Each structure stands twice: as structure tokens, then as C-alpha cells.
Amino acid sequence: MKKWTSLFLGAVLAAAPAVQAHAHPSHLTHPGVTPAVTDPFYGKGWQRLAPIAGGPRQEHSVAAVGDKVYVLGGVLADSSFTTTGKVEVYDTERDVWSGAAPMPVPMNHPNVAVVGGKVYVLGCLSGGASWQALRDSFVYDPNTNRWTTLPPIPAGIERGSAAVGVHGTKIYLAGGMRTLNPGPGGLQDTVATVTSYDAVTGRWETLPSLPQARDHVGGAVIGTKFYVLGGRDRGQVNVRDTVYAFDLRSRRWSERAAMPTARGGIATAVVGTKIYTFGGEGKQDGTNPNAVFNETEVYDALRDRWQRLAPMPVPRHGTAAVAVGGTIYIPGGGTAGGGSPADVNDAYRPTLW
Template sequence: MKPSTVLLSLPLVASVEASPFGQRNAQPNFRWTDLPPVGNGAPIQEHGTTATDTHIYLLGGISPNANASIPAIQSRDTFEAYSLEDGTWEKLPPIPEAFTHINAAAIDGKVYVLGGLTGDGADRVWRSTRDSFVYDIASHVWSDLPPMPEGQGRGSAAIGISGDIIYLAGGLDRLEIGGEQLTLDIVTAYDTKKGTWTTLPSLPAPRDHVGGAIIGNKFWVVGGRDHGQVNVRNTTWSLDLKAPEKGWKAHAEMPTARGGLAFGVTGDYIATFGGEGNPDPASNGVFNETEVYSIKEDKWFKQPAMPHPRHGTAAASVNGRIYIPGGGIVLGSGPVDTFDTFELSP
């Protein structure tokens, strides 16, 4: 299938306020590009996403459900990769354990799974696990890692990578469909070379289904939810990794509070997409918002809406493009195989 491209040339904001590109009244292009469906047509949601310079990797998630209005629970052990060069998907050796809401990261030719949630559908509950694994891309082999420290197992955390270290902020300890959702505020770092964990200052408040990335020396954590799908938040926080003892700093708030959003980085800008918890009855509980934050200006800018609104996905940023695979189209569920990219250009 040949990718299609949607080109939009619209102002970032309605006023004459400076654009993220530092030009007043600028008319930048917003480019969305449709890519081959995830897994050649296999819907996926609540999965882990990570990337190298050559591939996008998808891990775990929930099983597709025939009725999109009924949340699916069964965790998956699927592992697949999209070649940025060939534009094709391939199945890889399954994860040693079925996961959903995976904390995934790729460093130095390896893909890491650091905890997540598990559930077999018997009691409509996902529970956290500390189990962790690493996949060697060259040898195509999974290996066990020591489990996450006691009390730190969780899924759906904000994830950042700096050098050999993977940072996790917040996360979800337990998710009961239609019931309790236990959100955490803990922040930890895993050194992939030493195999050791470090605890950092906790978030100012609990967050799960939250966006995260490291830009320069700062760990950014944006949006998310706090103990439930409708308890969405619009906070923007950063932690200076050179002086973590100073704690988290608050910045300009995201215009639309959202959880389950996709999150990417291009240059000095953070981009957020979609999410869950929309109170508008016509939305099926899903946001279509695309909003970009300028780190240098500490300002948010609304962008044109997503062509394919969804939640429960995770994005990966590679060479200025933000890749957004899969996701759900109704509150709590509705997996799809949609796959597209977003780019900003001056």
C-alpha cells in the first residue's frame, strides 16, 4: 500500500503570537503521512513502542475485540518491527511473557521491557509485574533481566532515555475495568550497563498513561491521568537530571487535559496527540487534539486535529518524524491498525 500524505498549511494559533518556529504570522506546513497498517492489518492497543534509527518496535498490548464497546483484557506477547527503509512489517520472537501497558526502550542494539501490566481476562483486572527482559536485535534472542525492585513494578509510565539509562516516571499499579485504578508517583532510573536501579524525586502528583521524554538534561513528563480514565491532567513538568535534588519544576500547562496520549519530540518541541477522557458524547471518549510545546518559549500551540483520532498508543521519534502506531477509537478499547507519522517543517 502506497503511503498517503496529508499536507496542511495553517497558522499555529489564531492570534499573531510567535509560532514555534520563531516567526510571527508564520504559515508552517503540518504533514501527516499514512503508513502500512500495523502488523499488516492486526489491530493493537495499550502496547509498548520504541525505536532505533532503522526500525519501529511494537511490544505486547491487548487482544483485538470483536465488540469495540467492550474492553479487551487478554495481554499479548507479540513483538513486531517496522522497517523505516523498506516500509514493511515483520514478526519477531515473542516476548517471554504476555504484557500490556509495557515500559519499553531501545538502547545500543537492544530492546528493553521493564515491567508492565498483565491480565488473562478472568477477573477484568490488569496487575503490575516487575518482570523484565532484554532482546538482542542482532541475535534475535530474549534474555531475562533481574526483576524491578520490590514495590516499583508498574505499567504505563512516562519513559525517557539518556545515554545508557532508562528513566521511568509514574505509572499504573492496578487497573480494574470499571473499578479501581491505582496510579503511582514514583520515579526511577535503570542503568543498562550496570544493571542497577536508582530512585529519583517523586512526581508532584501521581500520573499514568502519561507522556515522557528526555531533551538535553531534562526529563519531561506531560499530561496523563490520576486514578481513573476521566481524571485527566494537563500538567507539564521537568526534572533537571544534573541536579535532581532540586525536584520537579512546573511549566505552562497543556491546553487540553488528556490521558492515554501519544507523545513525541522533534527538535526543541514536544508534540502530543489524541488521548482518552473526552467528555463530549460525540467523541466516543477520545480526543483528536494535536498540541505542541516549545521548550525555549514555554508555550503551547494548538495544531490541526489528528486525521485518525485515537488513544492507548505510544509514539516513537526518529530523525524528526513522530511515528504513531495503533491505538483505540472508543473509551477504554477499540484497537485499530492505523499507523501514521507527524512532521513539522518551517
């Protein structure tokens, strides 16, 4: 394992009806522009890692198998924010990147989970001027570096950007969105749909809907509870601080302690019985209503309490996080509101805080 140091760099998911979005006018309207990241402070558990070898990425997903972190799909920092099927692999022991077989279909906002050492992709968004939900599903075997096509998601429950959690052989999806028009005032169709997929039997099941629709939301399973944290509802400035817990045994939703900071487009990862949340989009401070958050906040599922931690050195949204051996890895994401993919790759180790 790499030696950790404190670095100081520089001076410092039932569907809701479609409605019109309240998107900020700048959403994805400055193609190919990635704001410079200057003077990040790495300390209090944060470490800078090798940047994504294939370049900037945003609206992707991540998965961990063994000591490898897989970055799947997303959009690239080109002139049209092209959706990609590219898969890149980060070796957490060697701090190096390599390539893997691309996904059969280019995807952004894919719903990704790991069961039995294999990576499952259950739906996504994709397309050009309008991103639409796809029913396409696949499973990737790291041992053979091959993708296998699964039966499509049942019609009517397809979506991307859902909260995802795993319990046993079942993958749970909550909320998400069916349509995202990445332009000024574009439609963002948020849903409250909740479903599960059994990776062994291939069976889908519809479960009680979320109390309120959510997309760009955090998800995690701890014990027999599926947590859905924060997110937004029909537009990136419509952020929420709510935390819902779904009891997998009673199949009932309850509301838990709210997040200290309402935000959507967050990344979440579990270490032990705590859920760590990072970044997000939709900050309304009176000057820039579409700013990016640097907040790091942790939810203690046993005590139903939140705590603020050291902020992200490089604030981001539209990213994803995953834990490997107690360290949380956060590759890519947007560094400004809307589309602003970055190749930043950071890690956070809670025990060093």
C-alpha cells in the same frame, strides 16, 4: 524514503494509596468491537501508512532502532482483549511489516526504552480480569532477534504505564499504575513513584516523587530535563494538563507551561527540542465523557511554550509514538473510549506543517 503526499480520503511513576477508580462505565465492556474509521483527512504533515500486519493493537509500546519501529505487547481486538507478547516491526523505508521474536511474557502498558541499540522492557501490566503490575524485565537485541531476561524490578516500585525517558545509559520512569481492573468502576491504582535504571550497571535508584500521581502519561528527556506531560490520576476521565520537569542534575521538580488540552492516554515523541503530543482519552464535552481526542500539540522546551498543530486524521488513545529521522510514527491505539483496538498506522512530519 517514501514520497510524501497530501491525501484527502472520502468526504473529508512513592506509590499513592489504592482508591476506587472513576472509570467510565463503558471501559472495556464491548469486547471485539472496533469502531469503523471513516473519512480521515490526511494533510498538513500527516501520511497514511501500511496498517499493522498482525491486526489491531492497543495499550502497547513502541521503540525505534535504526529505521525500524518495533510494536511491543498490548491488547488485541478479540472477545476478551487478550494481552499479547507479540512483537511486530515496521520498516519505515519500505512501508512493510515483519515479525520478531515475541516477548517472554505477554504484556500491556509496558515501559519501553532504547539504549545502545537494544530495547529494554522494564515492567508492565498483565493478567486477565485484573491487570496487575509485573516485575519482569527483559532486553531485546535486534541483531540476534533474541530476548534476555534481566533481574526483576525491585519489589514495591513495579508498575506499568509510566512516563519513560532516556539520558545516557539511564532509563527514567515516572508515575504509572500498579493495578487496572478493566471493567465498570474498576480500580485504577495510580502512583507518583520515580526511578531510574542504569542499562550498564543494572542498578535501580529511587528518585524524588512526582508532585502528583500520574498514569497514561507522556514522557521525554531533552537535555538534562525529564518531562512528564498530561496523563490522568485514578480513572480515565480524571485527565490533567500539568507538565513537570525533573532536573537530572539538581534532582528537583518544577512545573512548566500547562498543556492546552488536558488529556490522558497520550502518545509523545521528541524531534529536536520539541515534544509532540497526540490524541488521548477522557474528553468531557457534556455528551460523551469518555471520548477520544484528535489533538496534536507541541511543547517547545527551550521557550516553555505550546502550539496547536493539525489534528490526528484518526483520533486515538492507548497508543504510542516514536521519531525516526524527523518523522513521527504512531501505530495502533483505541479509536473509541475504553477498549477499541485499531490497526491504523500513521506518520506525522513536523517540517511539512
